[in-house]
Amino acid sequence: MSFPPICTPGSAPAQPSVAPGLWRSASAFQVSLGVVGFMLAADNTTFWLRGLEIFGASPRLALFGAAVFALTLGLTTLLAAGPLRKPVLVALLLIAATASWFTDRLGITIDRDMIQNAMTTTVTEGRHLVTRGFLLHLLLFGLLPAALVWRMPVRRLPRWQALSRWVAAPVLCLALGAGLLAINFKDFSAVLRERKELVAAWQPAAPLGAAVRYARLVLRTREVTAAPLGLDAHKGPRLAAAEKPVLTVLVVGETVRAQNWGLNGYARDTTPELRARGVVNFPQVESCGTATAVSMPCMFSVLPRSDYSQEKGLATENLLDVLSHAGVAVEWHDNNTGDKDIAARVTSARVPADPAACGEGECTDAVFLDLLKRKIAGIDRDTVLVLHQIGSHGPAYHLRYPRAFERFQPACHSAEFSDCTDEEIRNAYDNTVAFTDHVLAGMIDMLAAQQRVIPALVYVSDHGESLGENGLYLHGAPWFMAPDTQTRVPMAMWLSDAFRRTMQLDEACLRAAAEAPASHDNLFHTLLGLMDVDTRVRDAGLDRVSACHHPAA
Known part of the structure; x- marks a missing residue:
């Protein structure tokens, strides 16, 4: 007797078909799994180095890494669904590749303030950051993987079956990630609370979270009127x-x-x-x-x-x-x-x-x-x-x-x-x-x-x-x-x-x-x-x- 792997929303009853040309079709989950695996391996050098510094080469690091993988996969499968699947996955690859260059090569943390700096800079100032090395990095770790994902055929499922799997996959993965963290919750919660630089290097979660916080800031302040100050001056x-x-x-x-x-x-x-x-x-x-x-x-x-x-x-x-x-x-x-x-x-x-x-x-x-x-x-x-x-x-x-x-x-x-x-x-x-x-x-x-x-x-x-x-x-x-x-x-x-x-x-x-x-x-x-x-x-x-x-x- 065999069981489906944890986090897998199931597979199509029919055997995978071979697509024309060099491509073999894959399930939506398999594509997301591959993208997440690539990003965590290729775009998170600083994250893993900081994790190694904190946990050492120990089972705790493996457990924490597994939890991060499951959480990243859960969030990715939640966002990358239906007609948005490939655009979302391509965007995540490009964001992770861009952020990893500045984080891994220059030690820059992509937080809300950094997003604000990027949005308020000038073309003259910003163009100096677009160097030869950056463009090569973006090509190898962003554009080429994105092109591969864009061309890869994905098996289509009946509407209700696809909907049920879209709901099940992120729920199971997020639950697995939370469960893995709960195994050593006291230790992990202390690290997440006191060593914020670790999560700040998690690609692409950190820049995405920063962009969301910046968007909320813009919405909160777009109609703010300055109250008078020092009218008695x-x-x-x-x-x-x-x-x-x-x-x-x-x-x-x-x-x-x-x-x-x-x-x-x-x-x-x-x-x-x-x-x-x-x-x-x-x-x-x-x-x-x-x-x-x-x-x-x-x-x-x-x-x-x-x-x-x-x-x-x-x-x-x-x-x-x-x-x-x-x-x-x-x-x-x-x-x-x-x-x-x-x-x-x-x-x-x-x-x-x-x-x-x-x-x-x-x-x-x-x-x-x-x-x-x-x-x-x-x-x-x-x-x-x-x-x-x-x-x-x-x-x-x-x-x-x-x-x-x-x-x-x-x-x-x-x-x-x-x-x-x-x-x-x-x-x-x-x-x-x-x-x-x-x-x-x-x-x-x-x-x-x-x-x-x-x-x-x-x-x-x-x-x-x-x-x-x-x-x-x-x-x-x-x-x-x-x-x-x-x-x-x-x-x-x-x-x-x-x-x-x-x-x-x-x-x-x-x-x-x-x-x-x-x-x-x-x-x-x-x-x-x-x-x-x-x-x-x-x-x-x-x-x-x-x-x-x-x-x-």
């Missing part, structure tokens, strides 16, 4: 008494990490020009996130990182709105992927191309120098200019600085990291940091030389970057597993003599305050304090400037 006595318009330039850096910032003690002096200009450096600053789409809106929000979410952020006005309520002119100028709705209620524009800064294919941040010169000439009121840089955004680091500015050599000149050594990648990255230093110094010199406004400049990066440490590259790791290379960022402040006199700021006090640990949570309150904007929403405990005011002589 007004100019303090120092700002109101200023003899000339006060201008603060807030430069939002991109992907610069604190570890490679020369002013923080990095072995290479990547910031010699800022050092020469005596900026106030903040050596211990933590970012609000590990990707622009999360970190940048958070740093402009009144909410601390611990309480921030995109829904909450969109539901209330931000720093730029509060400055506007105080009668300060606010403008946002972008050389990156946009303002992420931060500047929705103020003037915003993409910085126009400048042949001197855009001659090598993409515009470097030198494009801001001509813009700043033109803006200074027309300022007639207290103003905050926000300049959003392209900074050190990878993987094409070599495009972020002019070739003539290549200080650290040999540098990687490819977006395909496998073409370069880790040292070449680090050299190219350090060149981007040194060029940011050069651009910021150029802005400071321009501000210091003019006589129209009372100037200050604040620089802070949005998040850091991994350069191959522990197999991780780029950024965007979930906060719970992000290394400090992605969460520690540089911050610096330059105040002109006129600004310090007008705002009655003690420089020694500022330098001492800068040594204390800080984070993006401080930016909202510190910039209001720097501009001498009074409002109930400014938290003096988070404002790193106001405690350094001294009475006028």
Whole structure:
């Protein structure tokens, strides 16, 4: 006596027929079984390596792997049914192949925030991720298997028989998966709760779940209206008494990490020009996130990182709105992927191309120098200019600085990291940091030389970057597993003599305050304090400037 295998919804009463040509027909379940087996074997290297690290080469790993196989098969058979069968299986193969490239080769986790980054990026930025290696990987592990599945004939069953098997197969497989986990539930539940990086590498379940969560986020926030914030904001006595318009330039850096910032003690002096200009450096600053789409809106929000979410952020006005309520002119100028709705209620524009800064294919941040010169000439009121840089955004680091500015050599000149050594990648990255230093110094010199406004400049990066440490590259790791290379960022402040006199700021006090640990949570309150904007929403405990005011002589 024989029994059908577990999870098999049965077989057709007739013997399998041989299809014309090279193909032999298969049941719908057999096709799904083959696809799931291929994806778990070919697209889950990181998942299995993390499982081996957690469980070791033990029966627990085999039991956990069997449960994952059954659950993946159950979900696949549930989704891949009827006329949707082949389109769904093809889509799963392509998703798993794409995600596995970024997860296995670059250490990137495809979560909701990463999906959001992908959806809000630009073609110019995104195309650098479509490398030769990626296309070959997609061909071998996605397109060719998908073509095979698409051409494979599938045996047709009577409607009711097919329906009953479609219901039975996922139910049995999901029940089997749950049962296998229940055998060692205490152990497995602890792992799933405490080692979230394991499930985050499960292909294609992880990216599919992330896409669903992102879609839910979009639906929840599509009609959110920002509630007013800081309507009581007004100019303090120092700002109101200023003899000339006060201008603060807030430069939002991109992907610069604190570890490679020369002013923080990095072995290479990547910031010699800022050092020469005596900026106030903040050596211990933590970012609000590990990707622009999360970190940048958070740093402009009144909410601390611990309480921030995109829904909450969109539901209330931000720093730029509060400055506007105080009668300060606010403008946002972008050389990156946009303002992420931060500047929705103020003037915003993409910085126009400048042949001197855009001659090598993409515009470097030198494009801001001509813009700043033109803006200074027309300022007639207290103003905050926000300049959003392209900074050190990878993987094409070599495009972020002019070739003539290549200080650290040999540098990687490819977006395909496998073409370069880790040292070449680090050299190219350090060149981007040194060029940011050069651009910021150029802005400071321009501000210091003019006589129209009372100037200050604040620089802070949005998040850091991994350069191959522990197999991780780029950024965007979930906060719970992000290394400090992605969460520690540089911050610096330059105040002109006129600004310090007008705002009655003690420089020694500022330098001492800068040594204390800080984070993006401080930016909202510190910039209001720097501009001498009074409002109930400014938290003096988070404002790193106001405690350094001294009475006028």
